[in-house]
Amino acid sequence: MTATLIRKLERSDVLSDEEKDVLEKSFSRIRDFRADEDIVREGDRPTESCIIMEGFAARYKVLPSGRRQISAIHISGDFVDLHSFLLKTMDHGVMTLAPTRCAFVPHANLKKITEDYPHLARILWLSTLIDSAIHRSWLTAMGRTSATAQMAHLICELHVRLGAVGQTNGNSFHMPITQEELGDALGLSTVHVNRVLTELRNGGIVQWQGGGAVTILDWDRLSEIAEFSPVYLSLQNEPR
Amino acid sequence: MTATLIRKLERSDVLSDEEKDVLEKSFSRIRDFRADEDIVREGDRPTESCIIMEGFAARYKVLPSGRRQISAIHISGDFVDLHSFLLKTMDHGVMTLAPTRCAFVPHANLKKITEDYPHLARILWLSTLIDSAIHRSWLTAMGRTSATAQMAHLICELHVRLGAVGQTNGNSFHMPITQEELGDALGLSTVHVNRVLTELRNGGIVQWQGGGAVTILDWDRLSEIAEFSPVYLSLQNEPR
DNA sequence: CGGTGTGTTGACAGCCATCAAGAGCCGTGG
DNA sequence: CCACGGCTCTTGATGGCTGTCAACACACCG
Numbered sequence: 453m454t455a456t457l458i459r460k461l462e463r464s465d466v467l468s469d470e471e472k473d474v475l476e477k478s479f480s481r482i483r484d485f486r487a488d489e490d491i492v493r494e495g496d497r498p499t500e501s502c503i504i505m506e507g508f509a510a511r512y513k514v515l516p517s518g519r520r521q522i523s524a525i526h527i528s529g530d531f532v533d534l535h536s537f538l539l540k541t542m543d544h545g546v547m548t549l550a551p552t553r554c555a556f557v558p559h560a561n562l563k564k565i566t567e568d569y570p571h572l573a574r575i576l577w578l579s580t581l582i583d584s585a586i587h588r589s590w591l592t593a594m595g596r597t598s599a600t601a602q603m604a605h606l607i608c609e610l611h612v613r614l615g616a617v618g619q620t621n622g623n624s625f626h627m628p629i630t631q632e633e634l635g636d637a638l639g640l641s642t643v644h645v646n647r648v649l650t651e652l653r654n655g656g657i658v659q660w661q662g663g664g665a666v667t668i669l670d671w672d673r674l675s676e677i678a679e680f681s682p683v684y685l686s687l688q689n690e691p692r
Numbered sequence: 693m694t695a696t697l698i699r700k701l702e703r704s705d706v707l708s709d710e711e712k713d714v715l716e717k718s719f720s721r722i723r724d725f726r727a728d729e730d731i732v733r734e735g736d737r738p739t740e741s742c743i744i745m746e747g748f749a750a751r752y753k754v755l756p757s758g759r760r761q762i763s764a765i766h767i768s769g770d771f772v773d774l775h776s777f778l779l780k781t782m783d784h785g786v787m788t789l790a791p792t793r794c795a796f797v798p799h800a801n802l803k804k805i806t807e808d809y810p811h812l813a814r815i816l817w818l819s820t821l822i823d824s825a826i827h828r829s830w831l832t833a834m835g836r837t838s839a840t841a842q843m844a845h846l847i848c849e850l851h852v853r854l855g856a857v858g859q860t861n862g863n864s865f866h867m868p869i870t871q872e873e874l875g876d877a878l879g880l881s882t883v884h885v886n887r888v889l890t891e892l893r894n895g896g897i898v899q900w901q902g903g904g905a906v907t908i909l910d911w912d913r914l915s916e917i918a919e920f921s922p923v924y925l926s927l928q929n930e931p932r
Numbered sequence: 933c934g935g936t937g938t939g940t941t942g943a944c945a946g947c948c949a950t951c952a953a954g955a956g957c958c959g960t961g962g
Numbered sequence: 963c964c965a966c967g968g969c970t971c972t973t974g975a976t977g978g979c980t981g982t983c984a985a986c987a988c989a990c991c992g
Contacts, residue, residue: 495923513832515919521832535825538818538932543825543924566810566817574806577817578778584820585775585783587827592753592761594834595879599980630938639835641981646940662939662989679755683735684783692778839948870970881949886972902957902971 453479453555456529457503460617461575464582465692471572474565479503479555487628491532491546491554498536500556504528507552508628512636513544522637523590524583525549525610525629529617531579537562550628550664574692585684594639597679602638603648604678607658611668612682623671628664693719693795696769697743700857701815704822705932711812714805719743719795727868731772731786731794738776740796744768747792748868752876753784762877763830764823765789765850765869769857771819777802790868790904814932825924834879837919842878843888844918847898851908852922863911868904 454475461467467475480500485491491509492498504526511524511532523544526532532546537559566573586609593605614625629637631645638645652658657674659667668674694715701707707715720740725731731749732738744766751764751772763784766772772786777799806813826849833845854865869877875885892898897914899907908914 511828513828515832515836517837517919519836521836523828523831535821538814539821539825539926540930540932541923541926541928543926544828563810563814566806566814570806570810570813573810573813574778574803577806577820580817580824581775581779581820584824584827585779587824587831588751588753588763588784591763591827591831591834591879592755594831595761595876596755596759597757631940632938636835639831642938643940643982644980647980650940679757683781686779686781686783688781690780692780871972872970882970883950883972884948887948890972 453482453505454503456505456617457531460529461579463616463687463689464578465575465689467572467575471569471575474569474572478561478565479557480561482553482555485548485552485554487548487550487552489548491548491552492536492542494542494545496536496542497540498533498542498559500558501534501537501562502532502546503555503557504530504532505553505555507554508549509546509552510549510629510633510637511544511546520636521639522633524586525606525637527610527614527617528619531576534562534576534580535583549633571692578686578692582684582686585686589684593678599638599640599644600648600651601677601679602640603634603645603652604657604674605680606634606638607666607668608675608678608680608682609685610666612685612687616685616687623668625666626664627666693722693745694743696745696857697771700769701819703856703927703929704818705815705929707812707815711809711815714809714812718801718805719797720801721796723794723796725788725792725794727788727790727792729788731788731792732776732782734782734785736776736782736785737780738773738782738799740798741774741777741802742772742786743795743797744770744772745793745795747794748789749786749792750789750869750873750877751784751786760876761879762873764826765846765877767850767854767857768859771816774802774816774820789873811932818926818932822924822926825926829924833918839878839880839884839888840891841917841919842880843874843885843892844897844914845920846874846878847906847908848915848918848920848922849925850906852925852927856925856927863908865906866904867906 458472506528509526510522512520512522514520593602614620632642635642635645657670698712746768749766750762752760752762754760833842854860871885872882875882897910
C-alpha cells in the first residue's frame with residue numbers, strides 16, 4: 453500500500469527488503485478524502501502521520517487577517533505530515549487539492565522505527581530535509597524572482613517530482629489545482645496568476661488546460677526563465 | 693563546548709546526562725570565522741556538520757542572475773548544517789554575519805547517534821523540523837504580508853529565539869546584520885529595508901541602531917503588525 | 933434554470949524596485 | 963595629522979510589477 457512512498461525513498465538510497473516490509477506494515481488505516489478537505493488542522497496534535505497514496509494535498513497557514521499561504525504541494529508517495537511525529541502541535545494545516553487516499557502511520561510505529569531501524573529512520577528524516585530544501589527554493593523564487601519565473605519554477609519542480617514517482621507522461625502531467633490555490637502557493641493574486649499563465653501560454657512555453665492537464669512545450673526556455681536547477685530535490689542515489 | 697546547543701534542545705524535551713555527554717564528545721574541532729566568510733558553499737559535500745557556539749550565520753542561495761536570497765538566520769546554539777549529514781550535497785551556502793565560532797561534528801558521529809541514541813537522534817531531527825517550520829513562517833510572511841509586517845515578524849522571531857538561549861536583555865538584543873543582508877533575507881531592496889526600518893522607528897515601535905543594537909519599544913504593536921504567533925518555534929517541553 | 937465556482941480581461945492604484953546622490957563612519961596610508 | 967577610499971545608511975525621483983476592483987464568460991450541478 454505504500455508502494456509509491458517506497459519508490460520515492462528509493463530514489464535517494466537503497467532500502468533492504470526488511471525495511472520495505474517494516475514500512476508496509478507500519479500503517480494502521482486508510483482513508484479517502486474529497487477535494488478541498490482538511491486532513492489535519494493547524495493546532496491539532498495528531499497521533500499518527502499520513503502518507504499520500506493517491507491524490508494531491510497542500511500545506512497551508514492562515515493569518516489572522518484571513519490571508520492564506522500554501523507552503524508546499526504534495527503528491528503521491530509524499531509522507532505529508534511526518535513532521536507532526538516530533539513537532540507534536542501542528543504549526544500549519546494540510547488540505548487536499550483533489551480526491552485523495554491517505555495511509556496513516558501511528559507515531560508509536562515511527563518511534564519504533566527510530567529505535568530499531570536507524571537506517572530507515574535516516575531515510576525518513578531525509579525526506580523531511582528534502583521538504584525543507586523545497587521550502588528554501590520557494591523562498592528564493594518568491595523573494596528574488598518575478599511572478600513569471602516563480603510560476604515557471606513551480607512547474608519545473610512539479611514535473612521533476614512527479615516524474616520521480618512515474619506520474620508524468622513525457623512532458624505532460626496532471627495537476628488539479630485552481631488558479632486561486634496557485635496564487636496562495638506563489639504569494640500572488642488570482643488575477644495575476646491568470647496573467648502569468650496566459651503569458652507562458654502565449655509564449656508557447658506551457659499548456660495548462662482546465663482540469664489540470666499541464667504540458668511543457670519548451671523545457672529549455674521554461675527552466676531558463678525559472679533559473680531552475682534540480683539539485684535541491686536530492687534525487688541522487690547514495691548511502692545515507 | 694556545546695552548552696548553548698544543549699540549552700536550546702532542552703527547551704523541547706528532557707535530555708539525559710548520558711545524551712548530553714554524547715553530544716559534548718561528538719565534535720572533532722573548533723574553528724573561528726571572520727565576518728562575511730563562507731562556512732560551507734553550495735555544491736559542497738561536507739563530511740561534518742557545524743554548530744554555532746557564538747556568533748551569527750545565514751543560509752543563502754545565489755541565482756544564476758546573481759540575486760541572493762537568505763533563507764535562514766542562525767544564532768548561538770543552532771546546529772546550522774545538520775542537513776548536510778543526510779542531504780550530502782549542499783543545496784545552499786552558509787556564511788557568517790559576524791565573527792563566529794563553530795564546533796564541527798563528523799557525520800560518522802551523527803550516524804552513530806542515530807544507531808545508539810534514538811531519542812537524541814529524534815531531538816536532532818526535531819531541530820531540523822523547527823528550521824522547516826521557520827521556513828514556512830517566512831514563506832507566509834513573504835507571500836502574504838507587507839514589507840513592514842515581514843520586518844516586524846523577523847524582529848519578533850529573533851527576539852523569541854535569542855531569548856530561548858539567554859541572549860536577550862529585556863526587550864533588547866544584538867543582531868549584527870546589514871540592511872543589505874536584511875533585504876536578502878526578506879526579499880526586499882536595501883532602499884526599502886531602510887524605509888521600513890525608518891517607519892518602525894518613527895512609529896516608536898523599534899529602535900535599531902548601527903552596530904546591531906535592537907530594542908523593541910512596543911511589543912504589542914510589533915507582534916500585531918507582524919501577525920506573530922510563536923507556536924511554530926516548538927518551545928514547549930514534552931516527550932518527543 | 934438559477935446558483936456557485938472558476939477562468940478571463942480591463943482599468944486603475946499602490947507598493948516596492950531601481951537609479952542616483954550625498955552623509956557618516958572607519959581603517960589605511962601618506 | 964589629514965586625505966582618501968570603501969562600506970553602510972539615508973533620502974528623493976521615477977517607473978513598473980503586481981494588487982484590487984469590477985464585470986463577464988463558461989462549466990457544472992442541484
